[in-house]
Amino acid sequence: xxxxxxxxxxxxxxxxxxxxxxxxxxxxxxxxxxxxxxxxxxxxxxxxxxxxxxxxxxxxxxxxxxxxxxxxxxxxxxxxxxxxxxxxxxxxxxxxxxxxxxxxxxxxxxxxxxxxxxxxxxxxxxxxxxxxxxxxxxxxxxxxxxxxxxxxxxxxxxxxxxxxxxxxxxxxxxxxxxxxxxxxxxxxxxxxxxxxxxxxxxxxxxxxxxxxxxxxxxxxxxxxxxxxxxxxxxxxxxxxxxxxxxxxxxxxxxxxxxxxx
Amino acid sequence: xxxxxxxxxxxxxxxxxxxxxxxxxxxxxxxxxxxxxxxxxxxxxxxxxxxxxxxxxxxxxxxxxxxxxxxxxxxxxxxxxxxxxxxxxxxxxxxxxxxxxxxxxxxxxxxxxxxxxxxxxxxxxxxxxxxxxxxxxxxxxxxxxxxxxxxxxxxxxxxxxxxxxxxxxxxxxxxxxxxxxxxxxxxxxxxxxxxxxxx
Amino acid sequence: xxxxxxxxxxxxxxxxxxxxxxxxxxxxxxxxxxxxxxxxxxxxxxxxxxxxxxxxxxxxxxxxxxxxxxxxxxxxxxxxxxxxxxxxxxxxxxxxxxxxxxxxxxxxxxxxxxxxxxxxxxxxxxxxxxxxxxxxxxxxxxxxxxxxxxxxxxxxxxxxxxxxxxxxxxxxxxxxxxxxxxxxxxxxxxxxxxxxxxxxxxxxxxxxxxxxxxxxxxxxxxxxxxxxxxxxxxxxxxxxxxxxxxxxxxxxxxxxxxxxxxxxxxxxxxxxxxx
Numbered sequence: 001x002x003x004x005x006x007x008x009x010x011x012x013x014x015x016x017x018x019x020x021x022x023x024x025x026x027x028x029x030x031x032x033x034x035x036x037x038x039x040x041x042x043x044x045x046x047x048x049x050x051x052x053x054x055x056x057x058x059x060x061x062x063x064x065x066x067x068x069x070x071x072x073x074x075x076x077x078x079x080x081x082x083x084x085x086x087x088x089x090x091x092x093x094x095x096x097x098x099x100x101x102x103x104x105x106x107x108x109x110x111x112x113x114x115x116x117x118x119x120x121x122x123x124x125x126x127x128x129x130x131x132x133x134x135x136x137x138x139x140x141x142x143x144x145x146x147x148x149x150x151x152x153x154x155x156x157x158x159x160x161x162x163x164x165x166x167x168x169x170x171x172x173x174x175x176x177x178x179x180x181x182x183x184x185x186x187x188x189x190x191x192x193x194x195x196x197x198x199x200x201x202x203x204x205x206x207x208x209x210x211x212x213x214x215x216x217x218x219x220x221x222x223x224x225x226x227x228x229x230x231x232x233x234x235x236x237x238x239x240x241x242x243x244x245x246x247x248x249x250x251x252x253x254x255x256x257x258x259x260x261x
Numbered sequence: 262x263x264x265x266x267x268x269x270x271x272x273x274x275x276x277x278x279x280x281x282x283x284x285x286x287x288x289x290x291x292x293x294x295x296x297x298x299x300x301x302x303x304x305x306x307x308x309x310x311x312x313x314x315x316x317x318x319x320x321x322x323x324x325x326x327x328x329x330x331x332x333x334x335x336x337x338x339x340x341x342x343x344x345x346x347x348x349x350x351x352x353x354x355x356x357x358x359x360x361x362x363x364x365x366x367x368x369x370x371x372x373x374x375x376x377x378x379x380x381x382x383x384x385x386x387x388x389x390x391x392x393x394x395x396x397x398x399x400x401x402x403x404x405x406x407x408x409x410x411x412x413x414x415x416x417x418x419x420x421x422x423x424x425x426x427x428x429x430x431x432x433x434x435x436x437x438x439x440x441x442x443x444x445x446x447x448x449x450x451x452x453x454x455x456x457x458x459x460x
Numbered sequence: 461x462x463x464x465x466x467x468x469x470x471x472x473x474x475x476x477x478x479x480x481x482x483x484x485x486x487x488x489x490x491x492x493x494x495x496x497x498x499x500x501x502x503x504x505x506x507x508x509x510x511x512x513x514x515x516x517x518x519x520x521x522x523x524x525x526x527x528x529x530x531x532x533x534x535x536x537x538x539x540x541x542x543x544x545x546x547x548x549x550x551x552x553x554x555x556x557x558x559x560x561x562x563x564x565x566x567x568x569x570x571x572x573x574x575x576x577x578x579x580x581x582x583x584x585x586x587x588x589x590x591x592x593x594x595x596x597x598x599x600x601x602x603x604x605x606x607x608x609x610x611x612x613x614x615x616x617x618x619x620x621x622x623x624x625x626x627x628x629x630x631x632x633x634x635x636x637x638x639x640x641x642x643x644x645x646x647x648x649x650x651x652x653x654x655x656x657x658x659x660x661x662x663x664x665x666x667x668x669x670x671x672x673x674x675x676x677x678x679x680x681x682x683x684x685x686x687x688x689x690x691x692x693x694x695x696x697x698x699x700x701x702x703x704x705x706x707x708x709x710x711x712x713x714x715x716x717x718x719x720x721x722x723x724x725x726x727x728x729x730x731x732x733x734x735x
Contacts, residue, residue: 009334038389074338077396085394089407116392123390127337136333151277155326159284160334166289169548174296175512176549180609181536181565184297191297195431196438197561198293199306200551203439206282207310208447208595213282214274222274442553444595 009160010070010131018061018133022236023142026130028247033126035251037119039258044111047118054125067128074124079117086113136160141234150222166202173201275450276315280323283307287327300398301428308346309353309375309436313362314451317354324350341390345383352378353433357456368437372430379429380421384414393417399424462488462617462648463509467518470504478504480672481518488616489646491639493659493680496669497694502652505669506619509650510535523616537566540615544622546599546606555581555605556590562613580612583638600626604634611638618642619650624658636662660684660698660714668693684712 018026037050058067087097090109098105137157144153174184177197183190184198272280286307294303308327312320324346332340356362356371387393393413394400399420406416440448440457448454463486470479479501486492494502507513508520511527520527523538540562543549552558559580563573581587584604589597594605603626610618623635639662642649653659659666659680666683668676670693676683683689684697697705700719701712709726713719724731 074336074396078391078394081396081400082392082394085400085404085407086392089404091407091412112392120390124337127332127340131333131337139333151272154277155281155284155322156330158281159288159326159330162282162285163288166285167292170289170293170296172543172545173548175507176541176543177551178512178532179510179536179539179541179543180549180562180613181533183533183565185531186533188299191299192431194297195293195299195303196435197551198297199290199435200439200442201548202289203286203306203310204442204550204595205547206286207279207314207439207443210275210278210282211447211450214278217278218274442593442595444593446596 009136010128011135012063012066012132013135014062014133016061016063016133018057018063018129020235021133022234022240022244023130023134023139024146025240025244026134028244028251030123030126030130032247032251034123035254037122039254042115044115044118047115047122050122051118051125054122054129058125058129061129061133063129063132066132067125070128070132071121071124075117075121078120082113082117083110086110138234145234154217154222166206169205170198170202173198176201272315272319276311276319279315279451280311280319280326283311283323284327284330286310287323288331301431303428303432303435305346305349305429306432306435308350309432310439312350312353312355313357313436313440313457314454315354316453317351317358320350320354321347322350324348342383342386345379345386348378348382349375349429353436356433357453360456362433362437362440362457365434365437368433369430372433373426375433376422376425376429379425380418383421383425384417387417387421388414397424461485461521462523464521465508465518466520468505468508468515468520469517470501470508470513471516478672479508479515482669482674483518484667484674484677486648486650488648489643490665491643491649491651491663493663493666494650494652494669495654495656495659495666495683495693495695496675500669500693501672502669503621504672506541506621506650506652509617509619510539510541512541533565536562536613536615538615539617539619540610540613541619542607542610542621542623544625546602549606549609550594550602553593554591555586555594558594558605559586559609559612562609566613568614576612576614580608583611583641584608584634600628600631603627604631607635607638611642615647617648617650619652621652622654623651624653624655632658654695656696656698657700660700661716668695681712681714684714 033050033054037047040046040050055064058064086109087093087105088103088109090106090112092108092112093106095107096104097107097110140153140156143156144150177194178184182194182197184194185191284307287304290303290306294301304327305324308320308324311323325343328339328343328346332338332343352375353371356374361367361371361374387395393403393416402420402423403416406419407413411419437457440454443454443458448458463484465482465484468479468482469477471477482505494505496502504513508515508527509522511530511532514528522535525535525538527535550558552561556577559577560573563576568576578587581590584607586601586604586608589601594602597605603623607620607623610620624632627635639649639651651659651663664680665678666676666680667674668683668689675693676686676689684701690697696702698714700714700716704711704713704719704722707723707726709722711718711722711725713722721731
């Protein structure tokens with residue numbers, strides 16, 4: 001899935017206004033979009049309007065091509081399953097739209113599939129916008145500043161750093177166990193049996209190391225309460241803070257109305 | 262109470278480090294099964310482990326963060342299912358707390374319980390966000406159930422349950438085996454490990 | 461010839477040639493040191509012996525079988541390969557089960573497995589620990605457990621990748637005894653090592669790699685004579701040779717015994733009093 005394997009993130013390094021926005025502003029936007037798509041009116045016209053707005057925002061950030069590509073990869077398999085399954089089998093199917101060699105395409109199912117797919121597309125665009133325009137380090141900085149929690153920053157940041165070495169380690173473990181006669185490409189039952197000898201060295205080693213890692217963190221003042229200096233500077237503004245609250249407030253209102261209606 | 266204070270009381274540095282490693286194990290677990298071409302996910306083994314070793318809340322948070330990170334580095338769809346991963350961690354932690362990880366066959370029962378928790382949270386997300394279809398192998402079960410005349414809700418429940426049952430049972434038994442194999446000096450540092458290995 | 465490499469070439473991708481046109485032969489019962497600096501291709505080379513890697517060009521025959529067309533699970537009964545880090549393989553709850561893992565995978569019956577495991581545990585003085593958890597021990601004990609688990613597979617060929625790293629001098633003597641025992645059983649042993657003191661005392665033949673090419677194949681003593689090659693391969697002379705050179709002796713002793721004899725000769729005495 002990841003287009004850029006070396007950095008192991010989906011971030012695209014461009015300099016646009018979307019890139020410069022505070023990560024929390026963009027997160028609030030995803031929330032608002034999600035609530036608007038799923039909690040708003042269910043008319044197809046309204047969803048298409050949302051779709052259009054999101055496409056315009058994406059284009060203005062210069063991310064239209066990347067978003068379209070990523071979107072296609074997620075939506076296409078869904079589309080291939082959803083359209084036929086619902087047009088043939090949706091339980092609310094009444095109105096026959098087409099009949100072809102005994103296969104009946106129903107209107108209700110087709111409409112249901114299309115409306116679900118468009119709603120999903122709207123939310124996915126907003127999400128891709130976020131992951132493409134936000135460097136994970138910026139998100140971590142933003143979240144840990146807001147929650148004032150070094151633990152949260154560590155939990156979000158360190159897995160990304162550990163991932164490459166763990167991926168390499170699983171290859172080495174595989175080689176070491178195969179060298180001891182472990183059959184990793186036999187029949188399915190044998191492959192299931194080889195799961196434990198491959199997983200245990202990886203996990204045991206890592207858990208046994210936990211103690212040393214946590215001591216190493218504590219001696220470096222991991223949990224000290226003083227304010228940490230951060231290398232990444234995030235730009236934020238009063239306007240953005242206001243927009244964030246506004247978006248959250250609108251989302252809450254939409255949810256409330258949806259709940260009442 | 263600020264989030265930081267709460268963090269400090271619930272989560273020691275050891276727990277936090279354990280969780281960060283578990284997140285990586287979750288992600289690498291997927292790599293392992295694709296290497297072995299096995300029809301399971303194995304993407305919650307770290308979450309279940311933390312549930313056993315550090316309790317339901319730490320387990321839940323591990324699952325949640327795994328899917329959020331997964332969403333950042335791979336596909337935002339994973340982030341939509343983060344509440345499901347959280348439910349798995351909480352369920353594993355609760356099972357361990359009530360002694361349901363003491364033997365391998367109890368661990369299998371826990372696997373079934375985790376599958377139920379998984380379904381309770383996953384079904385509404387699949388239903389409302391994805392119209393019951395997620396573009397995976399489970400869709401075949403869903404459409405088969407629909408063809409038999411079941412309603413959408415029932416079909417999705419059955420397909421989520423069957424697609425996850427084997428995965429979660431294997432995950433639970435593997436997690437039990439891992440905690441059993443941990444050296445004494447490590448289990449004494451992780452107080453909740455005694456829920457699994459009766460000292 | 462139990463191992464025969466012909467023009468062996470391996471590339472991880474188009475730009476990265478890990479091994480280039482390597483040919484050599486090793487006969488049954490030989491003990492060979494594989495030397496060279498980090499990244500010279502030693503580990504890549506030994507991974508070809510049991511089919512973990514398949515040659516891009518050329519071929520390698522192990523016991524007359526082309527490794528490219530055999531499965532690793534089968535080749536494991538010919539070649540046992542010890543990886544550097546014992547934690548990459550330890551997967552069982554007791555030392556006994558861990559050492560049983562290889563023999564069981566090879567399908568040996570219960571009686572043979574028990575005998576082999578007992579012998580291997582005894583060689584590395586692990587018998588009293590057999591019911592303990594491997595992770596309850598320190599690094600060097602885990603290394604001994606890993607070595608025992610390889611020896612217990614009873615294969616005609618054994619490969620050790622950096623076996624001396626992390627061992628104390630007593631554990632080193634256990635390893636040396638094991639090598640002697642394997643030699644007496646006519647097993648072929650390959651040792652990857654940077655530890656020239658260990659290699660000089662225990663091994664006669666060396667194959668040296670540099671940047672994926674074979675730069676030396678012959679008597680270890682001849683390798684030590686070629687100073688530029690030693691520098692190119694990032695190797696240090698063994699301490700015995702450094703000492704004799706510093707003392708102005710003419711011979712190049714490879715072991716403590718040889719060094720003592722050389723000093724005695726220089727002093728014009730038949731032997732040293734306290735040697």
